[in-house]
Amino acid sequence: MTSDDLLIRGAEQSDGEEIFALAREFAVTFRPERAPFDAALPRLLEDEDAYLAVATVGGTIRGYLLGYAHLTLFANGPVAWVEEAMIERAYRRHGIGRRLLEDFETWARSRGAGYVALATRRAAEFYGALGYEVSATYYRKLLR
Template sequence: MCVSDSIVTRPARLEDGEYVWPLARAFATSFTPERPAFDATWKQLVDVPGTLLLVAETADGRIVGYLLGSTHLTFLANGPVAWVEEVMVDETQRQSGIGRLLMDHAERWAKSTDAAYLTLASRRAGPFYLALGYEDSAVFFKKTLA
């Protein structure tokens, strides 16, 4: 758990899905999220080993951000690496330090798994990640499988 003056980042619980859904729906740009698929996936991801599912919660109990990450083994890094799949902060709460809290939590988690590095892909928030000390190191390719 990571705490600031008014925000706590913590592992997600099953009941948090209701509040993360609007954030996930707003985050998507390449796909249109469907609620039944989100609900099924949420239930599968909560408490899965090797998966980090965090929420950022205000002092009054509102969920204003989330992060989804995972680890996997690699040959090139001589062991595990960590990947942040999704990070989203409510539009009205951006630039308040919530994204930094979520990423700090993810970095500590990745270190605890002995990951060689933590990586992510971002098209819209490059300056944010550069400010956190990340480096632009690759081009991201994607092929949609319909």
């Protein structure tokens, strides 16, 4: 794969099948189901505070990133959060995740975000190499 083969672009409704396949690979706690996915995708594509981009190699989607910009009180304005970032296993370590994250950071800056944050369980080394640092402990409580 060359950098010329890689394209980062906004996701489209027609990308649903390929994104869904990657989302199923991503999920650990939850198993994505098609009906809720199909209901959520158009809403995300219309949400101006949501960023949903895909990375294609040779026209095939090999990764995606879903993130948000939202207002805060403590940070004197908006911040950005990476909700999901997934690269197809065979295409990891080829710069796809880096390019998606850089594009998200550019998008977040354009919205005045003070920082980008995320939670990760398996990719700490990757994010550290891109200048991210541990800032807090992540807690969650399952509601269903």
